[in-house]
Amino acid sequence: MTNHAAGPAMTASPAARSAPRTACFVAAMIVGAVVTGRFASFTWQATMGVSLCAALVLAAGGRVPGRPTSPPPDPPGRREALPWWGWCGAFTAWWGSAFLTGSRPSHPTLSLLLDPVFGTHAGKSLGLLAWMLLGWWLVRR
């Protein structure tokens, strides 16, 4: 027997019901990124802003509906994961070589390379947003 008294909220799919909360969370992340992106590095405002952005992602990110509820897939075998471990090793070696040799102008670290990008409000805000999205992706797993 069908319950005809059930309203739209009861019949909406979980994804549709979670959409407003997800939109609010994404909007909060955008606001956090834009506001924090205005602060210069090495200031208490920047530290506070980044801390609040991290707290937002860690506290709310995992609670935003849409979190996968299906059982986790089997971990990949070593052979399947090997290309990614190889990539991590290559990245670490490339970054580490610049770090250990003192980040020379001829071989700077990634931080030094990205300084001009994150030195602008737009670049820093977009970087912060990407970082928060990465965090959201992590806490939802």
Add this chain to the structure above:
Amino acid sequence: MTVTLAGYLVLGLFAAALALAARLPGSRVAQIGDCVGPALRSRPGRIAVLAAWLWLGWHFFAR
């Protein structure tokens, strides 16, 4: 600096190629999420991965 940039560009392109290859049917390359997932399912692994994420944020945006 050009060589350094080229190195990061190659690494980025390689990562993109791996991500695309992982999505092909019958691929022998794991998806990046499947590699990170097992680490996130244990408490120490989750703390380590999220600590690395926090460090990234502080290093690039607050330092």
